[in-house]
Amino acid sequence: MLFRKGRKAELPPIEETAKDFRIVDGEPYMGEIFEYDMEVSRDFLRAELTEDEYVSAYTRVINRLRAHGTHRFFAAVDPYNRYLGHIWVCILDDTVDFVPTSYILDVETKVHGLGIGSALLKRAEEWARAEGARKASLRVELNNPAVEWYRKRGYSERALILEKPL
Numbered sequence: 762m763l764f765r766k767g768r769k770a771e772l773p774p775i776e777e778t779a780k781d782f783r784i785v786d787g788e789p790y791m792g793e794i795f796e797y798d799m800e801v802s803r804d805f806l807r808a809e810l811t812e813d814e815y816v817s818a819y820t821r822v823i824n825r826l827r828a829h830g831t832h833r834f835f836a837a838v839d840p841y842n843r844y845l846g847h848i849w850v851c852i853l854d855d856t857v858d859f860v861p862t863s864y865i866l867d868v869e870t871k872v873h874g875l876g877i878g879s880a881l882l883k884r885a886e887e888w889a890r891a892e893g894a895r896k897a898s899l900r901v902e903l904n905n906p907a908v909e910w911y912r913k914r915g916y917s918e919r920a921l922i923l924e925k926p927l
Contacts, residue, residue, distance in 0.1 A: 778839040779872040784884045787834025793844040794834060795823065801869050805902060826866060829853065831892065835884050837870065837877045846870030848881040852894050857920075863889030865899035868907075882914060 772778075787794060799819050810818060830853040837845040848868045855862040865885060870877045886897055899916065901907050 772841050772843070775839055775843055775845060776872055778841060778843070779845050779877065780875055781840050782837045782845055782875065782877055782880070784835050784880050785838055787836040787847050787849075790836040790838075790844050790847065791834065794836065794847045794849070797844070797847075797871070798867055798869055805905075826851070830864070833885070833888055835881055835888075837881055845872055846877050846881060848885045850885040850889055852889060852892055855896070855898070858896070860895040861893050863892075863894035863897040865897060878910070879914065 799816070802819065803815060806815065830851040832849065832851045834847055834849050836847045839845055846869050849866040851864045851866055852861055853864060854860065863886065865882070868878055868881060870881070889897060897916070898919075899911065900922065901911060
């Protein structure tokens with residue numbers, strides 16, 4: 762942090778500093794990653810859950826996901842090391858092609874239009890390739906504007922997930 766005459770200086774808003782982002786190891790930012798992801802994920806929820814039920818279910822799902830595969834988190838930070846976004850990638854063997862597959866489990870950014878998401882995705886794909894993954898896969902809701910964003914980055918539909926309320 763900046764100090765002037767014994768006082769903390771105000772940092773500029775992240776919207777002003779985000780253009781100078783860099784991609785770093787996400788481990789030191791895990792608290793911020795999951796706090797922000799829990800906030801953003803709530804917007805995609807279709808089930809009617811109380812806040813306590815949501816937090817409990819979110820925590821349970823995250824713990825189950827982290828129990829399998831090789832995981833890596835990358836974070837985007839501004840010049841003051843403030844969290845701007847993240848990507849979570851996991852390598853598991855695919856259940857159709859039976860090859861190591863990089864599953865992009867989450868991409869979130871606080872500031873849009875600066876290439877942060879693209880840089881995070883590129884870094885995750887580089888890491889996965891170096892770890893032996895042969896392809897990348899992800900799930901995105903059909904009504905999510907990110908569908909087009911992924912298509913522009915080389916992702917295409919291969920399967921369809923069908924669901925039915927019970």
